[in-house]
Amino acid sequence: MPTPRREHLLDTAEQLFYRDGFHATGIDRIQAESGVAKTTLYKHFQSKDALILAVLERASLRVRQELETQAREQEGTGVKRILAPFKDLRDICEESNFNGCLFNNAAAEFMYSNPDIRALAAEHMRWMQSFLERLLLEEGFSTDKALVLLPMYEGLLTLARVQDSSQAIDLTLAAIETLLKA
């Protein structure tokens, strides 16, 4: 039973953390933007770091569900199914307030200062790898390719921050195709 207030706080926090970064976003700002009293915020999350962890956990779960359902409801087979997540990058990178991969941003800011946050980002990345491996397996490709596709995926998210990367996405799609057919 997710209380609506808690969810609303997580929504606001995720938006601000993603857009402006974790250290740059103060609790006061989240409180003001969400319209929820600070007392309530600290009743739901005992510290800022706990709030960050909750945001990341929820976001990770949501991303997984999205990718799962997208892969399940996909019509095509073979290479098409592997390319689908990469095609979706085009829309993701066009979103307003786009700022790369939330989990890598978190890992970068808390690499040596908060092991829990870093571990959560690591776990999300491992899930991404296993998801790609499952996809590859289902379509009859070597699961080894997951460790090539994963950096490509993350790299495109990273590159899109500083330049239009629709062309990079197109070329990567083609590269994956030739790679899988080789």
Added chain:
Amino acid sequence: MPTPRREHLLDTAEQLFYRDGFHATGIDRIQAESGVAKTTLYKHFQSKDALILAVLERASLRVRQELETQAREQEGTGVKRILAPFKDLRDICEESNFNGCLFNNAAAEFMYSNPDIRALAAEHMRWMQSFLERLLLEEGFSTDKALVLLPMYEGLLTLARVQDSSQAIDLTLAAIETLLKA
């Protein structure tokens, strides 16, 4: 004539910014760690953001020179020369205090709050692209591939933050080889 004090400040600042992040690293810490008085720091750099810009500019120049000389003194030809920068990733990712790509970390933290910093990160990335294009051209490959290699490179740097990626590097090297020979 780079004054030694200024260089020393840039060294300390770069180390701390890279390891702990830009917002998380205070001026006081840079001052204490470098042993240089705060007055002197603000004589050389008129603000923290100016210091960050100076750090990034110098780091970008250094990376370019390293890649250039490494590419020039390289003995092999053909695919080997393109693979070389990716092979070097193995050492880079093993460094203590490794924390991904400095420029992408900066872009993430200042995406919507400091256009100058974001622009500098973008420029560095464009240089990386043109460097790869030059390498490809010299070895007789299509320069289009640069936009595939660049995300791979950045993605590996990103992935290495949260998991051992020596295997990912190996598989990526093999993938590049098949990609260029196709």
Added chain:
DNA sequence: TCATAAGAAAACAGATCTGTACACCCCTGT
């Protein structure tokens, strides 16, 4: 020798940060 300039050290100003305390309000169940 003495003037000048540069840097060290530390205090300070003012803002902002996380987190807590306190007083009030309002709604619901008994």
Added chain:
DNA sequence: ACAGGGGTGTACAGATCTGTTTTCTTATGA
């Protein structure tokens, strides 16, 4: 009617942040 829980709003504590000012020392060059 009324007790109690949950939320609001605000003030506050204590730390830390950027950036300035002030005072003192020290080195150098005429």
